[in-house]
Amino acid sequence: MGRLVLISNRVADLSKASQAGGMAVALADTLRTRGGLWLGWSGKIGERRDEQRSDPDFTKFGNATVATLPLSAREHEAYYIGYSNNVLWPVFHDRLDIAQFEAGYYQRYLEVNKRFARALHPLLRPDDSIWVHDYHMIPLGMELRALGVTNPIGFFLHIPVPPAQTFLAIPEHRELARGLAAYDLIGLQTKVDVGNLIDYLQDGVFGRILQDGRIRAFDRELSIAAFPVAIDVDAFVDSRPKHTAKKLSTTRILGVDRLDYTKGLPQKFRAFSRFLEKYPDYHGKVLLSQIAPPTRETVTAYADIRHELETLSGRINGRFGELDWVPIQYIHRSTPRKLLVDVYRNSRVGFVTPLRDGMNLVAKEYVAAQDPDDPGVLILSRFAGAAEQLQEALIVNPYDIEEMADALKKALDMDLTERRERHEALLSDIRRNDTYAWCRSFLDSLESTSRSAPLAIPTSPSEAARRALQEIEMARVAPRARHQ
Numbered sequence: 016m017g018r019l020v021l022i023s024n025r026v027a028d029l030s031k032a033s034q035a036g037g038m039a040v041a042l043a044d045t046l047r048t049r050g051g052l053w054l055g056w057s058g059k060i061g062e063r064r065d066e067q068r069s070d071p072d073f074t075k076f077g078n079a080t081v082a083t084l085p086l087s088a089r090e091h092e093a094y095y096i097g098y099s100n101n102v103l104w105p106v107f108h109d110r111l112d113i114a115q116f117e118a119g120y121y122q123r124y125l126e127v128n129k130r131f132a133r134a135l136h137p138l139l140r141p142d143d144s145i146w147v148h149d150y151h152m153i154p155l156g157m158e159l160r161a162l163g164v165t166n167p168i169g170f171f172l173h174i175p176v177p178p179a180q181t182f183l184a185i186p187e188h189r190e191l192a193r194g195l196a197a198y199d200l201i202g203l204q205t206k207v208d209v210g211n212l213i214d215y216l217q218d219g220v221f222g223r224i225l226q227d228g229r230i231r232a233f234d235r236e237l238s239i240a241a242f243p244v245a246i247d248v249d250a251f252v253d254s255r256p257k258h259t260a261k262k263l264s265t266t267r268i269l270g271v272d273r274l275d276y277t278k279g280l281p282q283k284f285r286a287f288s289r290f291l292e293k294y295p296d297y298h299g300k301v302l303l304s305q306i307a308p309p310t311r312e313t314v315t316a317y318a319d320i321r322h323e324l325e326t327l328s329g330r331i332n333g334r335f336g337e338l339d340w341v342p343i344q345y346i347h348r349s350t351p352r353k354l355l356v357d358v359y360r361n362s363r364v365g366f367v368t369p370l371r372d373g374m375n376l377v378a379k380e381y382v383a384a385q386d387p388d389d390p391g392v393l394i395l396s397r398f399a400g401a402a403e404q405l406q407e408a409l410i411v412n413p414y415d416i417e418e419m420a421d422a423l424k425k426a427l428d429m430d431l432t433e434r435r436e437r438h439e440a441l442l443s444d445i446r447r448n449d450t451y452a453w454c455r456s457f458l459d460s461l462e463s464t465s466r467s468a469p470l471a472i473p474t475s476p477s478e479a480a481r482r483a484l485q486e487i488e489m490a491r492v493a494p495r496a497r498h499q
């Protein structure tokens with residue numbers, strides 16, 4: 016078995032990966048066992064001359080090496096803030112209304128991907144398996160193919176795939192599709208995402224489904240499948256004696272979300288407000304604790320959502336609060352991981368309401384952290400990828416404030432027998448499909464896909480684009496020809 020080579024926008028700190036509890040644990044473990052390399056941005060913003068750099072800085076952790084490159088200020092502005100976070104993130108989360116399609120973003124995004132490909136190319140060995148992560152790096156596989164790399168290359172997208180009509184609105188959708196077609200395997204979070212991507216490849220770039228289920232697009236054949244991201248369950252299980260867990264005088268409903276407009280936070284606050292309005296018996300007895308650490312603060316849409324939440328929480332606390340009871344605890348800071356596990360366990364309800372989410376690990380972490388003898392209840396948006404899997408949660412529509420208010424009542428009133436039954440079913444699923452299983456199944460599929468199907472001869476990007484345009488032209492002409 017060859018080495019594993021990972022590429023993502025940011026790399027994990029391999030000295031601490033085991034504490035993170037997410038996919039970094041499994042990836043770091045695999046890197047250590049098989050040996051390998053993880054390449055990404057260092058997080059530093061360097062000089063203009065760094066745009067020429069393709070010699071990474073290396074840090075060794077036993078068998079594994081972390082390689083990083085800085086970005087220049089204008090690369091950071093156009094590749095990271097611009098194309099990744101102001102175009103791909105909103106559009107893939109179905110928010111075309113706030114996407115900023117600025118000229119020049121895509122070009123710089125592509126150039127950063129080319130530079131990372133140039134940096135990786137000389138470090139590769141013939142039997143390496145290459146695994147590229149997330150929306151910042153879609154063209155990376157194509158750029159590696161253009162440099163002559165024939166190793167198996169897989170891609171995993173952590174965010175959702177929008178419906179075909181939304182994808183088609185991205186001015187550079189054809190270039191992105193060509194980038195996707197360079198991979199042997201594309202891993203997505205859910206079956207819905209798989210369906211959306213296949214629809215788009217068929218409608219947008221004349222992809223064809225082959226008899227063996229693979230897709231043919233841009234002269235290449237690729238597999239697309241769902242690999243739901245998971246957690247390291249044991250990192251969230253509280254092994255301490257139960258009496259040490261602090262008891263609260265009020266019952267806690269908990270939200271933990273990066274402060275992002277996709278997470279449905281205003282809807283969550285409004286639902287809680289409606290719950291208090293509808294069920295006054297709960298006044299003074301329940302508390303919504305919302306942990307919402309800041310991210311991407313330089314993007315305008317994030318400043319807007321922050322302002323909206325501050326206003327909403329102030330208004331709700333002003334309306335319902337008493338001298339000895341404040342209904343919403345809104346914490347705009349990151350909470351240490353250890354404390355987070357405690358808070359998960361001490362909350363009667365996990366309230367997860369994204370409008371769109373690739374998976375949502377918080378939902379899984381909340382379930383894993385519960386006391387199996389007296390577990391809390393998970394309320395989960397149907398638009399989180401996790402809802403495809405966690406059917407025993409109370410599934411809600413985050414746009415339906417009334418339904419969410421009633422789900423809060425149902426969760427708070429649920430008897431112990433039903434809470435235990437639901438929790439047991441959820442936990443056994445989360446245990447069976449943990450982060451190690453996720454990592455193994457993706458790599459097994461990548462390696463078997465590329466063994467069973469010899470790689471198509473790489474097509475140069477410009478040649479593939481020329482053919483796609485030709486096909487599009489032919490398709491435009493064809494319907495008219497039929498009517499003549």
Ligand code: GDG
Nearest residue numbers: 173244273306308348349350351352372373374375376377
């Ligand atoms: C993307 C996709 C997909 C949050 N606040 C604190 C904190 N967290 C940790 C949670 C959890 C992680 O951050 C958030 O993960 P999510 O999955 O919920 O959401 P995204 O950050 O949007 O992640 C998502 C994921 O990628 C993986 O593929 O599931 O759909 O959007 O682990 O615990 N951790 C600490 N303090 C906090 O205040 N320590």
